[in-house]
Amino acid sequence: MSKRIVVSSLVGAVVLGGVAAGGLAMASATTKLTVENGSARYVAPSAGAAGSLTFTVDVSDDSGVRDLKVVAWPASSKLDPTAAELRDAESAECRSTSDETSRCTYTLKVTQQDAADLAAGAWHVSALATAADGDTLFVPRAAAFDVAG
Known part of the structure; x- marks a missing residue:
């Protein structure tokens, strides 16, 4: 075998190894499930119109977002819901931004x-996010708001 073929084979093996290692590094650099930028707004009803509670948050995961469960509760109640309790809560409407x-x-x-x-x-808002790959993240106090007395 000539030296040129051996050197070319070694260079090729090093290049392929580097590409494979880079691919593995990219694959392992996954984004964890996050719940960020949460805000809640309460609007009391008026004489002619219903009020509302609106909670908005950005949820991210490298596999995508499957669901977000939400519950609002008064701080004075000392409820402090758990992740297990939120599994049966109402879902937010999630729209992909990326x-x-x-x-x-x-x-x-x-x-x-x-x-x-x-x-x-x-009042506090608790949230349970579920990624498309099944990962979950519980945020016991994702946002807060006040109800006037």
Whole structure:
């Protein structure tokens, strides 16, 4: 075997090894499931119109976003929901903003009767995000808002 063939084969093996290692590095650099930029807004109902609670958040994962469960609760209640309890909560509507990120919005209509039954003061929003690959992330206090008394 000539030296030129051996050198060419070694160079080729090193180049292929580098490409394979780079591919593995890229594949292992996965994005973890995140829930960011959460905000909640409560609008009390008026004489002629219903009010609302709106919670918006950005959810990201390299596999995509499957679902976001949401529950709002008064801080004075000391409820402090768990991830297991949120599995049966209502889902937010999630719309993709990229391959990895979705903007999720949960909107709840609040009637005058509903508003009369709400505890005044600070409220929290808890969220349970589920990625397309099945990973989950529980955020016990994803946002906060106030209900006037």
